[in-house]
């Protein structure tokens with residue numbers, strides 16, 4: 001793909017052009033792709049109603065751009081390198097031709113099983129090439145994929161299936177992660193027993209071959225679906241604004257939101273960002289360690305790299321199995337050029353000791369990326385020096401499920417890097433800082449709420465089945481602006497530093513979880529009357545989960561209660577939502593209007609007893625002393 005920004009002058013020129021004439025800028029970016037019919041108009045936007053459309057009237061199929069387009073010149077080039085959990089097991093490689101054939105075959109299988117344009121297909125699968133094949137097969141035939149992170153519980157899976165009325169579910173028999181085997185098919189059966197009547201068929205990929213429960217007439221093996229299917233499949237020609245996928249993410253309320261992305265704009269933006277942000281060079285191996293169950297996996301494990309004809313590495317396991325040198329061994333083995341991971345993984349590997357990076361040949365690494373949460377200075381330097389040998393630039397990329405692709409980031413080798421700063425907006429991205437009243441905070445050396453004042457091609461289109469929620473969540477706080485939910489600082493040179501969320505969302509190990517979701521799960525415990533959850537600084541996870549609970553009856557064994565609360569969290573959400581600390585309290589600090597003062601709870605969780613602020617206006621100021629005293633007793 002051409003159109004790569006290649007100098008600082010080029011960056012400034014592109015940025016200026018993208019602001020002065022966004023339609024012309026984004027039309028030229030879109031022409032790097034193959035459309036079966038060109039668009040009639042580039043964009044139409046109404047931030048008041050939360051409506052944004054791109055490349056209206058344009059026709060395309062994203063898989064033509066991810067696969068077919070590369071067949072002529074690079075059909076033998078490796079599209080996917082799959083590294084298994086078990087280092088003794090063999091690596092799998094799929095060329096662009098093989099990936100194309102497999103996608104077509106599975107797409108034909110889906111069609112033969114009643115799936116067509118607009119049907120929702122849910123995936124609950126580990127990091128296997130078949131997950132990529134299945135996702136692209138949906139895109140091939142215009143079905144909408146909804147991937148649910150395989151670490152979510154059966155209850156969470158059921159909620160997501162029902163919200164999108166998925167017709168089919170695709171899973172593995174077992175997932176393997178580190179030393180554990182997770183019985184996914186059993187979890188699927190449990191989810192389906194929770195009122196998911198919309199699911200007509202379940203397709204099971206045999207991953208381990210272990211025994212699984214089976215429902216005749218509903219469950220089918222993956223290989224039976226592809227049996228006898230042709231390796232060519234006519235792509236469904238999609239309108240630019242037809243949905244490509246739904247991906248659930250957490251917000252301030254208890255119910256996750258189904259973020260909808262559409263075909264044309266998402267393709268242009270992920271292709272554009274992959275090419276520019278990583279300064280991708282043909283022939284390079286790209287490894288994004290994110291799970292495909294999150295937006296980073298969608299955009300930078302699958303779509304961005306494949307749109308650019310890159311080789312994308314897929315890893316089934318975890319960073320610490322069989323030991324904390326696993327990432328570096330894989331980088332060495334496959335001569336990884338672009339490595340993209342989350343600060344939480346960097347901190348965990350840093351804590352494991354330098355001996356694990358030493359002795360691995362990481363010289364192929366050209367760019368190091370981070371995403372998902374703020375990276376602290378120590379981790380940034382460690383990454384830069386121990387992994388990047390002081391040569392490979394660290395790019396701290398800021399974006400969200402709702403933005404579809406990277407928004408603010410340094411450009412490696414082009415713009416400077418500064419620890420903890422996501423730095424500069426990409427051409428086409430117009431960030432602004434506002435105060436709580438929505439007034440723009442101009443000039444540098446400023447801090448405020450981060451908003452975006454102009455649409456970009458992969459901006460969220462809607463929240464599935466409830467557009468009003470989309471409007472409310474992102475476009476109502478400050479009229480005329482997209483509100484990110486984040487607070488940021490702009491330094492003396494205009495670089496952005498992301499401080500964190502200002503809403504009731506916690507970022508645990510880079511995973512976004514709403515406090516309301518966690519509280520709802522904790523409240524399911526018979527002995528819990530009320531709970532309040534806050535995030536607090538955690539050395540590895542970035543933020544940990546601190547739960548304050550009011551009990552119905554006192555307990556003698558607090559450890560047992562703590563365990564039971566975590567069992568509820570695992571049952572209702574998944575292991576990522578386990579609480580790090582639980583404090584039993586007799587009340588929660590509330591305002592006179594009944595709102596919980598989370599700011600106080602956060603301060604107590606972080607043992608920051610200075611500046612508790614004016615507590616005299618609380619309904620129950622006496623409770624603050626109790627909480628502070630109890631917090632002092634915590635380790």
Ligand code: PRX
Nearest residue numbers: 371372373374396397398399400401498512
């Ligand atoms: O708070 C920001 C944080 O992650 C949130 C978005 O989470 P999610 O939709 O799950 O997407 C994560 C991966 C794109 C943001 O609102 N965040 C993301 N990247 C950064 C970040 N915080 C600080 N620095 C970043 N680079």
